[in-house]
Amino acid sequence: MDTPKNRSRRIDPQDRAQLAESPVSARRIIGYFRPHRWQVAVVVGLIVASSLIAMASPFLLRAIIDDALPHQDVRLLLLAVGGMLLVTIATALIGVQQTWISTRVGQAVMHRLRTDVFTHLQRQAMSFFTRTRSGEIQSRITQDVAGMQSIVTSTAVSIASNLTTAVATAVAMVALSWRLSLLSLLVLPPAIWTTRKVALARRDITAKRQRRLADLQAQVTEELSVSGALLSKTLGAAERGAREFTATSTDLVGLEVRSELAGRWRMATMSIVFAAIPALIYLAAGLPATSGGMTIGTIIAFTTLQSGIFRPVMGLLNVGASWVASMALFSRVFGYLDLEPEVTPPADPVAIDPATVRGELRIDGVSYGYPGSDRLALDGISAGVPAGAHLALVGATGSGKSTLASLVVRLADPTSGRITVDGVDLRDIDPQTLTQVIGIVTQETYLAHDSIRANLLLADPGATEAQLWQALAVAQAADLVAGLPDGLDTVVGARGHRFSGGEKQRIAIARTLLRDPAVLVLDEATSALDNDTERELQTALDALARGRTTITIAHRLSTIESADEILVLSGGRVVERGEHTDLVASGGTYARLAGGVNDLALTA
Incomplete structure (x- = not known):
């Protein structure tokens, strides 16, 4: 090859x-x-x-x-x-x-x-x-x-x-020999052109083979991954996938044969060239008109050089x-x-000790538009969350709840307005420090393909064994992990597929709690849990939230009834705000959501 x-x-x-x-x-x-x-x-x-x-x-x-x-x-x-x-x-x-x-x-x-x-x-x-x-x-x-x-x-x-x-x-x-050198000027160009022509033909075939090989590898990756296998089995697409794989493999067979044959033609062409050029030199050296009295040693030395110049010229x-x-x-x-x-780190970050942060959060006139979009996802949002208070965000799909949560943890910066913690703009805080001040658990849980211990230590590499188990206990995951044969050293599998959605979320919550942030953002963190487990976890989160600023994106309204303030979002704007009882009594958007058949309309 x-x-x-x-x-x-x-x-x-x-x-x-x-x-x-x-x-x-x-x-x-x-x-x-x-x-x-x-x-x-x-x-x-x-x-x-x-x-x-x-x-x-x-x-x-x-x-x-x-x-x-x-x-x-x-x-x-x-x-x-x-x-x-x-x-x-x-x-x-x-x-x-x-x-x-x-x-x-x-x-x-x-x-x-x-x-x-x-x-x-x-x-x-x-x-x-x-x-x-x-x-x-x-x-x-x-x-x-x-x-x-x-x-x-x-x-x-x-x-x-x-x-x-x-x-x-x-x-x-x-x-x-200048005479034989002149002969080489006549012989080399057509020899190089012929060899190059054959080589280019093989290159084209090889390129097609590489593309089909990439297709084959992509099919293996997609069809035989955990997600791909699950999709194939649930949709009954295994037979179709096998047909596509067979077709690609069949194409590869033909391309491999053509590639090898083209390679053989190239070798044959080069062999002919390498044999023909010395033969012509011997012929010229043997003819009286062109020999010029050359010695045998000169002829042999010249043919040695002649064969050596072919490859560097082709390379050039x-x-x-x-x-x-x-x-x-x-x-x-x-x-x-x-x-x-x-999102750029500040050139001169404000010095903040995460251990002394109180967690007072302010959202001042925040608007945000996604790159390439003419519509604002958030438009003039303002809210104040005292240290240790609980702010809840509710609204229909696309209302901007998760977008606001992403701004609070600075996954993006506001288009206008600002968000501060203890009076300091998030944009003036070192990103590494900010991750210690504000923690988030999202509705889409990601676990690295490693052990439970390694996943937890991502939050605090210096955590002790006791601290790991304490975080798991608060997240209602200690019994789950203790019941595994390898305990904390159990490998979670690709994207955590070894565990159910609720189990993955509890481990992710433990990972966030291990960092002990002053501000905790729960972006539908309990959405994958069953009712009983959610109630158990909610009790633990309520206990943990004492003295900690918490922002909750609600999956079920029952989880935010005790919030200090609830913001109802619609189209990126705050349409209602207040406590649960007042909002229900007002008979507005929140009251209609609270009186709905289920809470699925709240999912963002």
């Missing part, structure tokens, strides 16, 4: 389009290599030295054939043979050193790129992740960066190595396509690095 280093390429139209859309500055790329400029210079020097040293072998071979062997000159023979061995050893050792340095430089640059992209994307707002496919993010961090490493390092090394080798070989060929022809491909990958990765975070 061909590798990017040795296969012939034509410029991919998608690479051209990517660069046209997002040009890449060469200065920016050089900036990543600038800290390693001395290592790069050493690599170039080693490549040049290796190419020049290798040119000595043909001349030593000529001396052996023309002088040492015919004249039985043992001294010259030993010197020439020893020289050839030294050339081989020297070029091999230089090659090892050059590969070691260039690989270290390439890996260091790619490491910096990977970490830069990963860290930068962590600073993006949630809206970026909701509009971007997770597979695309993974592709850019892993495949694109890996592709850049293999292409950029091999391209840089290829340019230096192939150019030096081609020039040195051409000079040596002229020095041996491929540099353009490889360079465009590498620039396109840089363009894609830099596109992520150039994203401006919607």
Whole structure:
């Protein structure tokens, strides 16, 4: 199978389009290599030295054939043979050193790129992740960066190595025989064109094969994941999935055969070229009109050089396509690095000790519109929540409850207005400190594919065993975990699929409580629990909420009857506010919700 280093390429139209859309500055790329400029210079020097040293072998071979062997000159023979061995050893050792340095430089640059992209994307707002496919993010961090490493390092090394080798070989060929060099100018171009044509045909087939292989891998990922298997079984789609997989696999069979056959044609073409060129040289050397009195040693040395110039010339022809491909990958990765975070950390954060935060929360004239939308999701929301008080948010689907909750934990910033805790704007608090001050449990629970212990320690890496069990006990999950064979070391499975929705939520609640935030946001945190478990958990949450500021997005109105204030949202605005009894007595929107058949209309 061909590798990017040795296969012939034509410029991919998608690479051209990517660069046209997002040009890449060469200065920016050089900036990543600038800290390693001395290592790069050493690599170039080693490549040049290796190419020049290798040119000595043909001349030593000529001396052996023309002088040492015919004249039985043992001294010259030993010197020439020893020289050839030294050339081989020297070029091999230089090659090892050059590969070691260039690989270290390439890996260091790619490491910096990977970490830069990963860290930068962590600073993006949630809206970026909701509009971007997770597979695309993974592709850019892993495949694109890996592709850049293999292409950029091999391209840089290829340019230096192939150019030096081609020039040195051409000079040596002229020095041996200018007549045969002129013949080579006539023979090499059609030979290179033929070989390149076959190689390009194989490249196209290989590209189609890679696309179908990607389709096959995507089908395996989608159909055989936990969620995919569940969907397939519940919808009866297993047979359809099997047919699609079979069709893709069948296409791969044909493409594999064509690829191997094209590869065989390429090898056959190159074999013919490598055999034909020396044959023509021998013919020219044997004809009186073109021989010019050449010795046998000169002919053999020349054919050795002739066969060696073919590959570097082919490599130089491929540099353009490889360079465009590498620039396109840089363009894609830099596109992520150039994203401006919607939520930026403060340049000079206000010093806050999470342990002394009282939790007084104020929402002052907050409005918010999602990027790309002309409609405000929130419009002029204001509310004051004293330290230790309980604010509840209710409203129909799309009223803005969860959006407001996301602003309180600063997953996004208000378009206008501000939110403060103890009088300090959330935008002036260090993000790491803010996560210790305000905690949230959402309706969509996520557990990492790790042990229960590891999931809990995400909130407080220094928590003791006793603290873990205490948090689980408050969240009504201690008995559940204690009953598992591995206890806290039980692996939760992909996205926590080992547990039911209610069990996952209780573990997530324990994780948030472990951090002991001054402000607690419950975004329908009990929506996946049955009535009995919810009542038990609600009792524990009520006890925990004493002295803690709590914002609850209601799933059932019964859970917020004791709230100090209830905001009723509709269309992103507050249409009613007050205590439960007053709102019911007023006969407005809240009263209609409270008198409904069920509470499902409240779900956001």
